Amino acid sequence: MTFYGVIFYVLGIIILAATALAITRRNPMHAVIYLIVSFFGLAPLFYLLGAPLLALLEIIIYAGAIMVLFIFIVMMLKIDVTPVSAGQWLKQWFPALSLSAISGLTMVFLIWQGPAPQTLLPLAQASPREFGLFVYRRYWFAVEIASFLLLVALAGAFYLGRKDTNPEEKP
Amino acid sequence: MIAPYSHILILASLLFLMGAACAAARRSLIMILIGVEIMLNAAALAFIAASLRWRHLDGQAFVIFIFAVAAAEVAVGLALIVYAQRRTGSVKADDYQQLQG
Numbered sequence: 001m002t003f004y005g006v007i008f009y010v011l012g013i014i015i016l017a018a019t020a021l022a023i024t025r026r027n028p029m030h031a032v033i034y035l036i037v038s039f040f041g042l043a044p045l046f047y048l049l050g051a052p053l054l055a056l057l058e059i060i061i062y063a064g065a066i067m068v069l070f071i072f073i074v075m076m077l078k079i080d081v082t083p084v085s086a087g088q089w090l091k092q093w094f095p096a097l098s099l100s101a102i103s104g105l106t107m108v109f110l111i112w113q114g115p116a117p118q119t120l121l122p123l124a125q126a127s128p129r130e131f132g133l134f135v136y137r138r139y140w141f142a143v144e145i146a147s148f149l150l151l152v153a154l155a156g157a158f159y160l161g162r163k164d165t166n167p168e169e170k171p
Numbered sequence: 172m173i174a175p176y177s178h179i180l181i182l183a184s185l186l187f188l189m190g191a192a193c194a195a196a197r198r199s200l201i202m203i204l205i206g207v208e209i210m211l212n213a214a215a216l217a218f219i220a221a222s223l224r225w226r227h228l229d230g231q232a233f234v235i236f237i238f239a240v241a242a243a244e245v246a247v248g249l250a251l252i253v254y255a256q257r258r259t260g261s262v263k264a265d266d267y268q269q270l271q272g
Contacts, residue, residue, distance in 0.1 A: 008174045012182045019186060019209055023193035028201045035205060042212060048173060049219045051231050058215075061238050066208065066245050073249045074201060077256050096196035100188040107184040111177050121173045121223050126231060134228045135235060142232075146239040153243035157250035 004123065008048060014041040026081050032070045039063040049121070053128040179220040187213035200252045200262045204245065211241045 015038050022034035039062045047055040126134075135143065190209030197203055215234045222230025256262050259269070 002173075004173045008178075012178075015182070016185060016189075019189050023189055023197070023202070023206065023209070028199060028205075031202060031205055035208070038209075039212070042216065045216070046219055049179070050223045051219050051234070054215075054219065054231060054234050057235070057238055061242060062208075062212070066242060069245060069249055070201065070205070073252060077253065077262060079199070079201070079262060092196045092198070093192075096192040099195075100192045104184065104188045107188075108181055111180045111184070114177070118175050118177065119224065121176055121179070121220070123173065124223060124226070126228055131228060131231060135232050138229075139232050139236075142236060146236055149243050150239060153246045157246045160247070160250035160254045 004048060008045070011041050011045045011048075014038075015045070028074045028079055029071070032067055032074060035070075036063050036067050039067070050124045050126055051131075052125060053131050176220060176224050180217060183213045183217040183220065186210075186216065198263050198265055200255070200264055203264065204248050204252070207244065207248075208241065211237055211244075 018034050018038035018041060022031045022038060025031040025034065039058060043055045043058040043063070046052075046058055187210050190206045190213060192206075193209065194203050194206030197206065215237050218230040218233050218237070222228060252262060255267065259266055261267075
């Protein structure tokens with residue numbers, strides 16, 4: 001196993017552990033912090049797989065912008081942590097975990113049966129300049145659609161978040 | 172040489188299933204959104220690995236659009252959570268039963 005291979009497995013363990021902690025926390029703030037750790041582990045992995053621009057975007061957009069948005073909302077809404085009730089584990093986690101275990105086993109089996117599963121990935125890097133030119137040459141129309149989608153999301157969030165001007169409509 | 176392609180795919184599928192289990196099992200709307208985020212990230216990881224495996228940049232281009240969709244989804248989703256919390260005073264998915272009367 002090469003040096004890069006060791007880095008990959010260490011990062012994979014960090015990502016899986018942080019995500020497993022994030023999805024089981026009762027306090028949403030702790031979950032968001034663990035998720036930031038998971039994204040910080042994912043960014044070097046993207047770099048290792050030859051996408052330096054996407055590694056930076058992962059930190060700037062995901063760990064920076066989206067998670068800060070989550071933290072704002074968690075702090076804005078006073079969310080009370082509900083105590084654990086008996087039988088909750090069986091009712092909530094058992095169906096979800098058993099179904100994902102079944103589909104996980106199926107996925108691992110399919111990946112193992114796929115074409116050349118032991119192919120070692122080469123070391124390669126797409127420089128940000130090359131990648132940006134590629135995106136704007138081949139996918140310029142999709143970039144326009146994505147910008148329009150972000151504009152619509154901005155308008156929608158603004159509309160939903162405005163102050164209620166008609167108080168008697170409230171239940 | 173980094174690692175076998177299948178190991179990266181297995182890591183991505185484990186991440187995806189963790190996100191799916193979180194979205195299915197948790198009751199808080201914020202935790203459901205976090206589960207969706209984890210699933211989108213796992214998809215991005217699989218796309219980048221495939222892009223390296225076949226030496227095409229298309230996979231990385233798709234990840235850019237995944238990021239854009241995730242940002243839009245989080246903005247609208249969190250605005251909806253704030254709106255629902257204003258209407259009902261709760262962020263639990265079980266408490267939205269106004270149509271039931």
